[in-house]
Amino acid sequence: MEKQITSSSRWHTQLSAIMNSRKIGDGQVHWHPKKAKSGCKLSEGNGHFFERVLRDMAANGIHLNFRGSLSTSNYLIGLGSYDITGPAADVNMMGYANTEQIASGVHFRLRARAFIVAEPRGSRVVYVNLDACMGSQIVTIKVLERLKARYGGLYTEQNVAISGIHTHAGPGGYLQYVVYIVTSLGFVRQSFDVIVDGIEKSIIQAHENLRPGSIFVNKGELLDAGVNRSPSAYLNNPAEERNKYKYDVDKEMTLIKFVDDEWGAIGSFNWFATHGTSMSRTNSLVSGDNKGAAARFMEDWFEKKVHAENLDSQHANKSGTAKIPRRVSSIVPNINENRKEWMEVAASFKSSQGEPATRFSSVAKRVRNSLRLANRPRFVSAFCQTNCGDVSPNVLAGFFNDTGLPCDFNHSTCNGKNELCYGRGPGYPDEFESTRIIGERQFKKAIELFNKATEQLKGKVGYRHAYVNFSNLDVAQGNDVVKTCPAAMGFAFAAGTTDGPGAFDFKQGDDKASIKNILFYPGNAFWRLVRNFLKTPNQEQVNCQHPKPILLDTGEMERPYAWAMFYDAGMCFMVICWSIDILIGGDRIITMVLCCISTTQAFQILRIGQLVILSVPGEFTTMAGRRLRDAVKTVLTSGASKEFGSNVHIVISGLTNTYSQYVTTFEEYEVQRYEGASTLYGPHTLSAYIQEFRKLGAALISGRPVEPGPQPPDLLDKQISLLTPVVLDSTPSGAKFGKVKSDVALNSTFKRGDMVTVTFWSACPRNDLLTEGTFALVEILQEQKTWVPDTDDDDFCLRFIWSRPSKLSPQSYATIEWRIPQSAVSGVYRITHFGAAKALLGSISHFTGSSSAFVVA
Template identity: 80%
Template sequence: MEMFPPLYALVRRPFTTMSIWSCGLLLVILLSGGGASSASNYLIGLGSYDITGPAADVNMMGYANIEQIASGVHFRLRARAFIVAESQSQGNRVVFVNLDACMASQIVTIKVFERLKARYGNLYNEQNVAISGIHTHAGPGGYLQYLVYIVTSLGFVRQSFDVIVDGIEKSIIQAHENLRPGSISVNGGELLDAGVNRSPSAYLNNPAAERSKYKYDVDKEMTLIKFVDDDWGPVGSFNWFATHGTSMSRTNSLISGDNKGAAARFMEDWFAKKFFNEGFERIYSNLSGTVSIPRRVSSIVSNLHEQRKELMELASTFQSSPGRPATRMSSVARRVRSALRQVDRPQFVSAFCQSNCGDVSPNVRGAFCIDTGLPCDFNHSTCNGKNELCYGRGPGYPDEFESTRIIGERQFRKAVELFNEASEQLKGKIGYKHMYVDFSNLEVTISKAGGRTETVKTCPAAMGFAFAAGTTDGPGAFDFKQGDDKGNAFWKLVRNLLKAPGKEQCNCQQPKPILLDD
């Protein structure tokens, strides 16, 4: 089953704003207003490092399927880091690291901060560094510290842990060493065909007045941040969009960044190809005054015979070790070498970050029974009463690799559109805010009929019977069902042998029947 989705709100609904990380990072990076800033008022630095980890004999993180053991690589995983700093020596700075992993973890974060402190002192710390995962379910597990997260990996896996910590640290080091003056722009738009609600019946339990506030039953908004170096031009971007990393199923055994990891690869390759073509077109244009090739005299340089003298001068400038130039560098040679200098430009880094993905599935064709091919039961996602037979289908069904490519490509194409059209420049001071929140003891004020309000409290964590049923992206086992608000006697007996929940906890969690108490 898909065991570890993000935390849900008290009622499951789409958000019109971005997720906690998303909102926080926009606040963290740049506080708009507060005086004008020049394009060079910020230092920006980007970095990227491999975090693929052990590719065999390690349980994968996400579906909690003990049989899902890695046996190879679909494509490699990366940590991508972005630093924004004020240009003054004592100015604020923030770091955002996006991982091709299911999630970060407290123990990973603690170890990363230990290393950063040893290297940079207090420059980077828990206050100004955010680490987030794309929620792929196809990465190595065993790197978290809590039992429930590592039970299917049969404990802590040091290799998984070390490669993620190393990759985060080295991506931040790269970004720090690449800090250069630059500007930042933001853009946003709707992407309609890369995510659907995998629990539409649960969404319909929200009051009609609540649902009427939103255009869709999931968040369809993509928000993109574009980074531009003052000298080199665009050097990277990251965006937030809500869709689960579950295009690859619970039976997949190849390490993969799923659809968001694929989208990042697509965008980085797109920019590299775009730059390569444009860079060499500029060379041809400098030599001939045109980028066209009117005659097939040479596939490299047009108008070869008309520029023979100048090209001979150019050829004489190339050295053969230990020889020396025969003549002074001509103006054409200077232009060529100036263009070729572009190979020294900063590496283009693009991250596709996770937003409020809750019940947002990339399996956009819907959920069907694998035995009959008919749609699953609408309310409980079962097939003849069994949840194990109900699976969501991606756009490339039955090929999940194709589904991964398609959903990744849809995000990539939208990101390119937003990237090319990003014109709203962010200005202002850099700030950040970090806090710890005890979600087991929060007071929440809710509206009641007649304009009244009521203050209620949250409870300590507990997993319900419906949780064990998983989702249509990754069904659970046995006879659990989604939407179960009663439970059954056998599993209650098993639960009580482990830990029987107290009366206060049962009342607080009602109407959810508790399967596993905190």
């Protein structure tokens, strides 16, 4: 900072004025010593006074940063972000359990986003938000092993939370329990490795970025980004309870804003309930869905905002040269504004024939970093998942695709069938547009909360964590004791939801095993025969899970040999389903496969001042989440320490650390829609969660430790993968990798909103994931000679689509589609593709190719 002040008296006056008038809105009050009209160099006496003032300020939690700003920071904060896109070809996507949903390109990239908050000499917590379907036990285990090797005991299962946004458009195969990786043909090492690597690197970034800063919290209602997809189940909750709430889904978004003492705002994380199912079960492009899109929009918004402010400063100082910003239309490149001349220039750049290339992640980094000051921390924004169990982003409700009629209210069927009942998003029939709209609605609400956040988080940083065996757990209910059940899935589990219907004539709301039901729904009778062939549930299990009609009694199967393999006293029920083809009319309709569900669940509370994060491994419905939050709040606010008051903010972090499917209320469970049928441990599952979280809450405020519970198994060395590796990539005779197969038309001119499409001869994207790189790039011509990266495959408007002419062909194509955004700068452009090809002997060679140039006017 400047070292010129008028006198020690003047210095004291300046400090006093600032301290008496500081505003906490952004955690800072700015003071500019260079504005003093006259002064002298800081004398030794003044220096001692300055040091004393700083010590006194620090003792009161007030810090002076290098820009001469005061803040009331009380934490160390650090954020990080890293690419976890993974294999964009051949791998089944996680979420819909649709065997035909195989990745074949990139909509936009997936990321791990992390924050660390620490007391300067005390506790710290880590929270990681993944653009992935859910947390994974084996991912958590391996990340913690790496953190232990690097940092010792600083980061452990106690204070690290890893959550998924629940996109249904990410590569699968990264969980260790096989029931969740059946459709990906088992474990997919590439999916697993890229997620573990990305989480570790995002945490390393956050750790290395730790600096003094402040955190602010804000809340607000977002009304048009989610609807209840199981309203008949919600209506089974007590009327007096429902009457306490305006809506049948949670409409509240909770946002925290991170403010660095030196740089100002550096990020935000928010929690809001809506499913990651704007992209349908037929989509094959890797995508973060609506929450991933919202994060991309907000990070771009902040880059643009800061870049514009920096340009204003440069203009005022008459120094510096502006680069062409990414997705910013306010800066015009240095090119003659004459379309005829543009077309003449474009005509001189023909498509390439394909050529070798070195690794090129730096190209994408140039695009992503084009707006950011070299020494400024990257702005990180995460849109986290909460109690979304019964909340759909398809806000136009469910309709039948063939008739256009609304789906049945209770069962989501038409004439007893559910296969054609689909929820419609706001952009129907365009799922990309629905994703954009729901993402944009969350993004706009987040900006509003971000700009108005004034309540500062203050107080301790703390955490509690425990593992609990959830099978046959005693649960106190008043003077009675009830139990959870061994895990089982009901018939409505196979029916799916309006976001992704199932097959085989299953229906939601199937809670009967009566003769009438069997007669009127013969599909269910058939599946009961299949179920009984595998394992007929004993009467104790039937009574425990009642009224759920059990489809898969995963905790009790014993034929043809022991189906329950116990790891450390029953932590995992391994369901060995031998391969059996079920045929109807000669057509195979299903193959029974390996299934495995863990009975050990992770419970965790993180605390940052008056913010409390409840890390849950499943998908809580709206009312289940409300009951859990209320129960924990009662414990925290009734404690003798009085640390928490009415201003405590409690958020549920869904799908965190591991995955245990759904959690409904007791009343919703009785209806047996999809969410109830997927509540594994019976009707008292929610009561068990509340009981265990109340224990953690009590331990948090009392300072008592908790029993760690049974450790979950590490099954990494037992994983099986049936996904075939890439054997060979090839091109037709006379064509090189990267050669344009289908180019833009000669002398093409496009306008904003048009789609530009180019196809290249390519190779399998699994050869090199291009992590922190790009498969596709839009470049703009500067000064008629230099191609500058403008947009990469992490942009919502650019799609990388990969395909083969036939399933077993070694040849493949890369089609790149660019929907020209309204913010595009007029000029000369081209589209470039990057890839990596595998030779028969296994060597990998990188290549690139570019389209002919074209004009955007």
